[in-house]
Amino acid sequence: MVWNTLADNINYAVAMVLFCIGFYTLIIRSNLIKKIIGLMVMQVSVFFFLVSVGYLDAGRAPIVVPGEPPSAMVNPLPQAMILTAIVIAVSTTALFLSLALRFYRHYGTLDMDKAKEDQR
Amino acid sequence: MRKVLAVLCTCALAVLLIYVVTLLPAMGDPDNPTNSNVVPRYLEQGEQEAGTRNIVAGVVFNYRGYDTMGEVAIFSAALAGIFAVLGAGRRKIGRAFIDESRVKFSFVSGTAVVLVMPLIILFSIYVIFYGTDSPGGGFQGGAAIGAGVMLFTAAFGFCRAQERIPHHVRIILESTAIGGFFLVGTAGVIGGANFLTYAIPSLSAQSQTALRAAMLLILQFGIGIKVGVICTSILFALLREEETDGVEHAC
Numbered sequence: 001m002v003w004n005t006l007a008d009n010i011n012y013a014v015a016m017v018l019f020c021i022g023f024y025t026l027i028i029r030s031n032l033i034k035k036i037i038g039l040m041v042m043q044v045s046v047f048f049f050l051v052s053v054g055y056l057d058a059g060r061a062p063i064v065v066p067g068e069p070p071s072a073m074v075n076p077l078p079q080a081m082i083l084t085a086i087v088i089a090v091s092t093t094a095l096f097l098s099l100a101l102r103f104y105r106h107y108g109t110l111d112m113d114k115a116k117e118d119q120r
Numbered sequence: 121m122r123k124v125l126a127v128l129c130t131c132a133l134a135v136l137l138i139y140v141v142t143l144l145p146a147m148g149d150p151d152n153p154t155n156s157n158v159v160p161r162y163l164e165q166g167e168q169e170a171g172t173r174n175i176v177a178g179v180v181f182n183y184r185g186y187d188t189m190g191e192v193a194i195f196s197a198a199l200a201g202i203f204a205v206l207g208a209g210r211r212k213i214g215r216a217f218i219d220e221s222r223v224k225f226s227f228v229s230g231t232a233v234v235l236v237m238p239l240i241i242l243f244s245i246y247v248i249f250y251g252t253d254s255p256g257g258g259f260q261g262g263a264a265i266g267a268g269v270m271l272f273t274a275a276f277g278f279c280r281a282q283e284r285i286p287h288h289v290r291i292i293l294e295s296t297a298i299g300g301f302f303l304v305g306t307a308g309v310i311g312g313a314n315f316l317t318y319a320i321p322s323l324s325a326q327s328q329t330a331l332r333a334a335m336l337l338i339l340q341f342g343i344g345i346k347v348g349v350i351c352t353s354i355l356f357a358l359l360r361e362e363e364t365d366g367v368e369h370a371c
């Protein structure tokens with residue numbers, strides 16, 4: 001029973017697994033670039049989950065075609081949200097990367113543990 | 121020790137999330153709450169109310185125009201943050217890391233980029249302007265413009281790319297785009313309706329839809345320019361390298 005539900009919702013399950021991979025990378029790596037990569041994997045998993053929520057069996061793209069029933073179109077709302085969220089993700093990632101660049105200029109390393117040791 | 125703790129935390133999170141997935145309704149079911157509340161109205165009346173056949177564009181620029189304006193503002197804020205962190209003052213003595221690379225781009229790849237660039241720009245303009253009738257729109261077209269500029273920068277270096285799109289031109293384009301978005305949105309309030317909705321009671325329903333379609337085209341164009349220019353600005357800001365050897369390279 002549980003396995004049937006999981007097989008139906010395989011997209012959701014994959015999104016959750018991706019989220020956990022990103023989370024693990026974020027907390028275990030001390031290199032800032034790898035932390036940012038983990039954060040990006042988490043972002044992508046959320047996009048994947050939300051777009052999957054809007055999926056409809058045998059649905060069409062949400063473009064109005066005269067003569068076709070509107071109920072056969074997939075949910076446009078998650079698509080519209082993710083469309084803007086992807087662009088926002090690009091700009092915030094660039095901000096993270098510039099902070100990492102600044103960190104490297106100050107400490108001479110991207111590794112947080114090494115930077116902490118150097119301070120002592 | 122730290123690793124074991126991290127693995128335990130992640131496993132606990134994974135078990136919790138997968139358990140939640142088993143409680144969710146089946147994916148793709150038309151009766152799901154996500155597909156049955158507000159969405160039928162978007163799908164049935166979107167063409168008339170938003171003035172576009174592309175419902176996604178209608179949701180982005182009409183029903184949820186406030187959100188989109190906030191997102192555009194976040195975009196500008198992120199760029200401002202990058203300039204604040206990396207220092208906009210050292211703009212003049214920039215030097216690209218790519219220019220210092222040992223492997224020069226070959227003649228073939230340079231020529232290929234020159235041939236492909238006009239097609240990329242043409243494609244992005246098509247995506248922006250045809251976005252009201254087909255998949256596409258300002259965000260996608262703007263991202264295509266940004267990708268084209270990145271290709272050009274990778275082939276010819278930071279200095280030559282920056283000559284083509286100087287900083288003052290980018291500032292003017294960005295400010296015009298966000299200011300235009302706000303002005304066009306506020307113009308929708310004049311008839312007493314919501315932001316970006318353009319309900320003017322003295323006009324007939326058909327001309328209102330036409331007005332919305334025209335306004336949507338302006339908004340798409342503004343967003344396209346905005347996204348393309350900001351992608352370019354972010355790329356140039358990250359490419360700018362602080363001088364380490366005391367030699368000043370003015371582009």
